[in-house]
């Protein structure tokens with residue numbers, strides 16, 4: 353008999369969910385974590401970033417209050433108190449992910465680095481653990497690019513930026529994806545100078561029109577966005593106050609002096625140290641190669657979940673809600689031995705800036721590239737009554753539909769847009785017709801009405817057609 357029914361490597365969003373489901377179903381489970389319980393999302397990702405953004409948005413609200421007739425002085429930024437708020441958010445959630453809670457569920461939690469020693473055996477803390485099934489949920493880490501001068505220049509990643517004792521004077525951020533943009537706005541609103549150097553365009557995976565609106569908002573916050581620009585070299589320098597600093601030299605020779613550098617150029621799977629060869633587990637630089645049901649293509653006992661999983665032909669996705677989705681798939685496959693596959697057609701993604709950028713399904717660019725015949729429906733968020741009441745001037749709801757009204761993708765740039773993404777996910781996931789959104793009775797006044805108004809536009813020309821007018825004319829004559 354193997355020592356464990358299930359060995360899980362990594363106690364982040366994916367590993368914790370898999371271990372909890374396994375233990376709940378009565379399996380003998382070992383959970384191995386070498387760092388902090390809760391992984392990136394709790395300790396270095398979603399939670400601290402959203403907590404920092406909340407503080408930043410509060411500062412921005414105070415600055416904007418004048419438009420409502422409430423005049424406040426420029427907010428005083430108490431960095432120590434902000435750090436305590438961020439820490440407090442982590443500490444509040446930590447018990448849910450804690451060793452004590454998992455031990456209480458019957459999971460054996462082992463604090464050590466795990467590696468394979470055989471296709472059915474893991475070694476951790478000097479123990480050899482044989483298993484029936486193993487789930488690798490070791491996550492991902494910030495990519496450290498090969499840039500001349502990076503060695504001597506101190507740099508930050510998501511694992512260190514939330515630990516700064518003092519606010520950065522001038523934060524240079526390499527990469528304008530979700531991490532770069534969220535951190536750019538958070539720090540700019542908290543009084544730091546911020547420059548983002550992005551090789552392509554910001555929010556490159558999101559709809560270009562929605563990214564345009566976000567660009568305007570970030571620029572209004574004082575963020576300098578350098579897009580389509582390449583960083584060629586870094587050098588150590590003194591900051592204006594004599595403290596440590598750096599110079600970033602761009603391809604065109606422009607030099608930018610800063611105090612801190614944040615690397616946000618993407619994620620790499622944490623494969624090092626797992627000794628996957630000993631486990632006969634295939635991988636590439638994108639992660640553990642699995643089938644669409646997250647099973648290793650080379651070792652039937654092994655599965656992958658979360659950021660480290662690279663389902664063949666589909667690719668990895670680094671979101672906490674994907675980690676939860678993976679856990680559900682593994683519950684079906686590993687525990688109930690039922691078929692289940694990843695499907696990202698209705699996967700929501702949200703960048704939690706203000707306004708938030710939420711996207712589900714295909715962007716216009718992706719739909720065109722896939723050869724779909726599409727219609728684009730738009731409605732400006734500022735034209736909803738709620739936006740008028742709240743002084744919201746930016747934002748756009750944008751739907752990508754087929755000529756027959758099938759929703760292929762939806763995006764919205766608006767405050768709290770993430771709260772609307774679920775509706776789009778339901779529409780696309782359940783293949784609901786666009787009429788379901790157009791006919792939805794929404795509470796008034798809400799910003800979500802922008803998406804409904806965009807959907808309604810699809811039907812307006814049909815409603816006003818000569819045929820409909822004739823039918824109404826005939827019906828008028830009826831008693």
Ligand SMILES: Cc1cc2nc3c(=O)[nH]c(=O)nc-3n(C[C@H](O)[C@H](O)[C@H](O)COP(=O)(O)OP(=O)(O)OC[C@H]3O[C@@H](n4cnc5c(N)ncnc54)[C@H](O)[C@@H]3O)c2cc1C
Nearest residue numbers: 362364365366386387391392397466491658659670671672
């Ligand atoms: C700044 C930032 C903000 C983010 N914001 C959001 C957001 O708002 N919404 C969202 O959906 N997603 C967000 N994400 C992404 C999200 O954090 C990840 O997708 C999620 O944490 C992945 O979970 P995971 O379980 O796959 O990996 P992780 O959380 O990284 O957990 C893996 C764990 O495995 C451990 N481990 C690794 N190797 C070994 C080993 N050999 N032995 C033992 N233990 C090992 C690690 O220590 C780690 O704790 C954000 C990420 C970052 C960096």
Ligand SMILES: NC(=O)c1ccc[n+]([C@@H]2O[C@H](COP(=O)([O-])OP(=O)(O)OC[C@H]3O[C@@H](n4cnc5c(N)ncnc54)[C@H](O)[C@@H]3O)[C@@H](O)[C@H]2O)c1
Nearest residue numbers: 527528529530531532549550551552616617618670702703
């Ligand atoms: N709100 C959220 O859900 C959230 C927040 C943060 C992170 N995440 C997850 O974490 C992942 C990683 O985030 P990320 O922002 O680090 O990566 P990313 O891959 O999404 O974006 C990285 C950006 O860096 C740019 N880039 C790459 N190399 C560069 C270079 N040398 N110079 C300048 N620019 C360069 C790319 O063009 C890209 O725009 C996200 O894709 C997402 O899955 C999610």
